[in-house]
Amino acid sequence: QSAVPDYESDDEEYEVQGKEVYMISDGTGWTLEHAAQAALGQFEHCLVDRACSVNTHLFSQITEVDRLMEIIRQGAQEEALVLYTLADPQMAEAAQKACEMLHVPHVNVLGPITDALQSHLGVTPSGIPRGAPGRKSTLSKQYFKRIEAVEFTIRQDDGALPKNIINADIVLTGVSRTSKTPLSTYMAQKGYKVANVPLVLGIDPPKELFEVDQDKVFGLTINPSYLKSIRLARSRTLGMVRNTRTSYADMEHIRKELEYSRQLFLENPRWPVVEVTGKAIEETAAVILRIFHERRSKHLMPRISRRY
Amino acid sequence: QSAVPDYESDDEEYEVQGKEVYMISDGTGWTLEHAAQAALGQFEHCLVDRACSVNTHLFSQITEVDRLMEIIRQGAQEEALVLYTLADPQMAEAAQKACEMLHVPHVNVLGPITDALQSHLGVTPSGIPRGAPGRKSTLSKQYFKRIEAVEFTIRQDDGALPKNIINADIVLTGVSRTSKTPLSTYMAQKGYKVANVPLVLGIDPPKELFEVDQDKVFGLTINPSYLKSIRLARSRTLGMVRNTRTSYADMEHIRKELEYSRQLFLENPRWPVVEVTGKAIEETAAVILRIFHERRSKHLMPRISRRY
Ligand SMILES: Nc1ncnc2c1ncn2[C@@H]1O[C@H](COP(=O)(O)O)[C@@H](O)[C@H]1O
Ligand SMILES: Nc1ncnc2c1ncn2[C@@H]1O[C@H](COP(=O)(O)O)[C@@H](O)[C@H]1O
Ligand SMILES: [Mg+2]
Ligand SMILES: [Mg+2]
Numbered sequence: 290q291s292a293v294p295d296y297e298s299d300d301e302e303y304e305v306q307g308k309e310v311y312m313i314s315d316g317t318g319w320t321l322e323h324a325a326q327a328a329l330g331q332f333e334h335c336l337v338d339r340a341c342s343v344n345t346h347l348f349s350q351i352t353e354v355d356r357l358m359e360i361i362r363q364g365a366q367e368e369a370l371v372l373y374t375l376a377d378p379q380m381a382e383a384a385q386k387a388c389e390m391l392h393v394p395h396v397n398v399l400g401p402i403t404d405a406l407q408s409h410l411g412v413t414p415s416g417i418p419r420g421a422p423g424r425k426s427t428l429s430k431q432y433f434k435r436i437e438a439v440e441f442t443i444r445q446d447d448g449a450l451p452k453n454i455i456n457a458d459i460v461l462t463g464v465s466r467t468s469k470t471p472l473s474t475y476m477a478q479k480g481y482k483v484a485n486v487p488l489v490l491g492i493d494p495p496k497e498l499f500e501v502d503q504d505k506v507f508g509l510t511i512n513p514s515y516l517k518s519i520r521l522a523r524s525r526t527l528g529m530v531r532n533t534r535t536s537y538a539d540m541e542h543i544r545k546e547l548e549y550s551r552q553l554f555l556e557n558p559r560w561p562v563v564e565v566t567g568k569a570i571e572e573t574a575a576v577i578l579r580i581f582h583e584r585r586s587k588h589l590m591p592r593i594s595r596r597y
Numbered sequence: 598q599s600a601v602p603d604y605e606s607d608d609e610e611y612e613v614q615g616k617e618v619y620m621i622s623d624g625t626g627w628t629l630e631h632a633a634q635a636a637l638g639q640f641e642h643c644l645v646d647r648a649c650s651v652n653t654h655l656f657s658q659i660t661e662v663d664r665l666m667e668i669i670r671q672g673a674q675e676e677a678l679v680l681y682t683l684a685d686p687q688m689a690e691a692a693q694k695a696c697e698m699l700h701v702p703h704v705n706v707l708g709p710i711t712d713a714l715q716s717h718l719g720v721t722p723s724g725i726p727r728g729a730p731g732r733k734s735t736l737s738k739q740y741f742k743r744i745e746a747v748e749f750t751i752r753q754d755d756g757a758l759p760k761n762i763i764n765a766d767i768v769l770t771g772v773s774r775t776s777k778t779p780l781s782t783y784m785a786q787k788g789y790k791v792a793n794v795p796l797v798l799g800i801d802p803p804k805e806l807f808e809v810d811q812d813k814v815f816g817l818t819i820n821p822s823y824l825k826s827i828r829l830a831r832s833r834t835l836g837m838v839r840n841t842r843t844s845y846a847d848m849e850h851i852r853k854e855l856e857y858s859r860q861l862f863l864e865n866p867r868w869p870v871v872e873v874t875g876k877a878i879e880e881t882a883a884v885i886l887r888i889f890h891e892r893r894s895k896h897l898m899p900r901i902s903r904r905y
Binding site for chain 1: 615616618624625626627628633636637638639640641642644650651652653654655657658664668671678682684703704706707709710713714716718719722723724725727741743744747748751776778779782783785786830834876877880882883884887898899900901902
């Protein structure tokens, strides 16, 4: 069934088994990676227990037709599914024709959106890949905003510089291991300045948490057994000594900490309380940003709007 | 031409002008946001000078058919283009039918990939949206790996804890404002532990930079005038005092610093030197990760492979 690649691999994540998916982009390939990951989510029931398995291969910056043909030929040998995003119409057509000729299943992932935008805007797409030589580089407002957000967010991690949280767009608070840090950097990447303030049993949070615009503070909450398993994993990674570990991941201690945070959230009813149990970072981020935008706008329907 | 929305908006990024694009997902909506942003890149020639303009609206976690219909009706009123990703086949069909009935242009963004994967794997998609109640949450290896990578990367920012860089997957080095920090957190989000070490004229880099596996060190380089404009913007944001600002963004000083880094890179020929001028963070990250994976594997064609 599945083709055996004709090369050896020492790539940790790669094994010579399962179905191949080739992703070919003239840009970074991140759009394909993102889309493929979401679509593969629909096959999780089969993927998690390895009943089936998939090897994805991302080929980025493919701007020459020869390289493109070489990859598709190899894809044909490996009986791969080929996904592609190619801005140049001649490259896209070459990919399509080669796949048809070699009987390789293929999807032009952005083609339909670009076509729809073309009719919608009444404008012809440039056909020029991102990063093509000669394209003027844009030191845009958005570029600086994002970099500033990332740097702000790193400086503010773990309750650092409480005086600065007034400058945050969003302030996250919750007990240890409610994913404050990865959530903060994920949203920073999208241009939001995020400060996170840990809640620790027996230590008062900084007064600034109650002084900043209360509309930007979000409480994070989590199921105790779920938290316990995360903290156990954490304490192992950190190689904590036995008695620190015990209280950190101890159920009794966890319940007390969560009770303390629940109480604090009750006393601060303007803070939305967001459940992180079982959610991926991007899922929690989506919930927070929806509420954030909802509060800032008068739209009837919660949404995130952006202008291009 | 473009419909005027029937509500007031105080959303900073939103203006009542231009064409509307609605994005509807039963999940986070990030796949649509990512895909739309890439596709809109093909219309940059028209968007940058505001000859045309686009307002995107992201509706996430739409799992009820009533809400879906409400949004599509509003989209019809605003003459929007509707992009959607809906895992439940009944929801996807309802979206399609409503759009057809109301003459709303629409694209099912993941439909074709999911169909192709279905044939390729010989497995039926679950039809269950991410985050649906009852789906077992996965505290996967990948989940912990990513969080650990983010936390490692933050701790190592800006040359902190040089002893630790031995534990990094990737080490970035370059003068100030070569985007080391945002690059590091971007790659950390993808699960790579990244350390970044600033190069400063007159200060020797930590010896650890030359002791770690030289295959994981990357030098960043940039065009001097481009660097100057970035540093000028930076010094304004930081409100630097005049004489610090002068040397930091002074052309003579910049040239010396870059010459120093160029020299260091020459002395360390195993470090790939990556040009960041005019590149978005994700573009530079793509270049670095391609080289990184190429060096670790024996594939004939540089690629990033991942197993699901
Ligand atoms: N800013 C942009 N300008 C032009 N094309 C872009 C832009 N961003 C992404 N694309 C195109 O969108 C597709 C996906 O991009 P990527 O996610 O970088 O692989 C590729 O065909 C890129 O060339
Ligand atoms: N892990 C997953 N499991 C199931 N479906 C997913 C997963 N990730 C994304 N999806 C689906 O893929 C589409 C895009 O997801 P999102 O990027 O969260 O909007 C939605 O229809 C999601 O329900
Ligand atoms: Mg933290
Ligand atoms: Mg930095």
